[in-house]
Amino acid sequence: MTQSSNKITIDGRAVCFQPGQTIMEAATEASVYIPHLCHHPDYPPHGSCKVCTVKVDGRYLASCSEKAVDGMEVQNNCKDLKDLRRSITQLLFVDGNHYCPSCERSGNCQLQAIGYALEMQENHYTQLFPTRKVDASHPDIILDPDRCILCGLCVRASEAEGKNLFKIGGRGQNSYLSVCSDSGLLGDSSISVNDKAAQICPVGAILIRGEGFHIPIGERLYDHQQITSVGNCRPRYNHSTSNLTERKKREGPEHSKPINLTTGKHTNGK
């Protein structure tokens, strides 16, 4: 097969893909944004949030886990999908306790940003108000499960790092992020601020201490730009040391490093 035959269309636009790539991967390479929360280019697909749902032949598919097939006609931009994705985002909001104004991640949060992009005005569904406990047992990292959307990114990141610090536990409405230590507390685990697992959370569930409001509200990634154009990665900090004061000194210039607008990745590779 010649390479040129590996083509799909996304909203009519031809997009090439490598055999084995998912629709999401093909789209990202072609700078087409498909909303996503549980997908991350560095890790295997999870396929759980379903915000990335696209339409192929009238069928709805999760683009992050569905392989591209030659000749596929993918719909990514239509009212129908926007409504569906908005509803899914609303379901995620009522599933946890998201008080954005008091959340450190506000403005850098992907859930919130997707809510903006999909023009979500209200929660629409019945708020479930789950009771979940904050885990503040670790000196450098805080876990606030109220905001966890069970995307499994920290689980996969930690697996890839060989530490296996997180697992999703429980079932159904009682699913929760489980910390793999004997006590179930972060403080008893071997997590460190330099772990990808500690930095990857798309929402405000895993937060690094000492960074609070370092970038003022109003100057954050999604405060003036849509996630549809800047992509995902909020500024990453370089935590080569866990000394907080040291870190704070360095962070000033770090967070303003440019982001590749289409892939959402940092252009400086860090």
Next chain:
Amino acid sequence: MSVKRFLDPDQILPAGPWALPAAKERTVKSTGTQLPSHPSKKLTTPLYVKSVCQHYGFSKLFLLQALIRIQLRFGWVSPLAVRELSCQLKITGGEVRSIIDFYSFLSAEFQGQYQILLSNNITDTFLGQSDIFQQLCYLLKTPDGALREDSLVSVTMTSCTGLCDQGPAALINGHPIVNLTSERIKQIAILIESRASFNQWPQDWFLVSDNIREPGALLDRTVSPGQALSQVIKHSKESFLDELQTSSLRGRGGAGFSTFLKFSGVIQQNSKRSKYVICNADEGEPGTFKDRVLLQRHCQQVFEGMTIAGWALGAHKGIVYLRAEYAWLFKFLQDQLQTRRAQGWLGHNAKNLAGFSFDISIHLGAGAYICGEETALIESLEGKRGVPRIRPPFPAQSGYLGFPTLLNNVESFACITEIALTSGQKFAAIGTEHSKGTKLHSVSGDCKYPGIYELPWGVSIAEVLERCGAEDALAVQIGGPSGACIPRDHFDRCIAFEDVPTGGSFMVIGHSRSLIDVVTNFTDFFAHESCGFCTPCRVGCKQLDLFTARLKQRRIHAHELAKIKSLGELMINSSHCGLGKTAALPLLQLMESYPKLIEDSCIPATELLLEPECH
């Protein structure tokens, strides 16, 4: 010191009440550091846990098998057990607990020396299960069924236990007790208060009847070990596969996928790779109990079918995934497998298998409907939470441990034996164009003769109703909550893949029943059983559940209906697996078929001003 003596691998169910946990065991914190490294010898938990781990070669793959045994041995998985498990299997306590919390039959808290689980299927409700619950709570002095202060007993609800034809039914420490009456409840309460061991209870209470009302080709036959195998292996594998193709057998688990195509899918894989044959005995769809009857009465037919499949595919290992509700069948099935081994029809280099080795083991589930979904079942077999995988790859390509796997329903394997014994043509002579052979229906609910009916595919609903003595049915739920609710004026429809498909559940809803109660029960079931992996199903099921609870109280707003309908469609369209895709069906069907019922449940406009909006 040998720890072996603590474990009889076949002894699954406890002989008596569970021992009250030692005070020490209750107060133990689950952190690895807080206990002395050599716990007192009086505590049998660590020794038992160690012996179970040893039995399974200290492999994490058998974590769930170890957990359900520990649960059934002690009545809970204590922090001490968690700690010991994590030491033995080299995993953290958090990881062990994340599994315990997934399965309904595992609990991290002691559930009482006697744990009574009442089946919560709608048919049990029809039979007065809620009165039984009230009476039990009253007699045993456990308000709301919660664990009694002295830890003697607790009473809780559980999803359908597969005993719907003889309900109300309960499981007491895993032992099935059927046909509960007010009289029997009184006796049970006395026995429990006196802490009697189960052999002091009247033994006939534990007898589960098969209630085979109308046998057909499958149920009329008794197959002795090797009866079909000996014939089949005389010929080539190709000729058996031809027969299978001619038979047009479609899977009996519900989806109706061509069994021949599944076989072909596995055969197409690299012939050098190990392959697995898995029998889905999870039978979680409420109202289904035909697999239980097949295993009770015709298990050799099922094992024979698995062995034939193993031979045809070149697989050497078969696994039966038996739901925890049927743990009482475990010992019996183990004995039956032993009979096959003794007769040379099973095992490594079994003497009658002409150089081919095939063995079958039984794995237990732990209370999770989702584990009937094929990829969730495989995850569960690997000792994990039962979360459906991304498909493709399908099990035929990458299943158990990543190896090509054939996964079929219990009844499908019995059909394979039938085809091997007769012929594909004979099998296909019965039924309709797209549904060949006979089908086992588990009939329960409002009818005179509940039980098993083996009938040709294509039978009309009216005919089944007539046979089971259901004179005045309002509707029939076919295929369980995830199937279809057929109203009275459609009883002429046929049960077949081309019309009303089924996995075998046939629940008769009598004319005096409230369909809203039925739908509430089903929606509640799905909310309880959603695995929680994907957003639409995890949150959607809960939203529907909250809605039906208000529907039942006739406290819904007319303007909510459109919202619920579109939520249902969202779940159908974007859920990850079949559970989420079907969970909204009962409610959507009710709204469509009985708009008047819904309308009457809306808060009247005159009251609206007084009623705050529920959000």
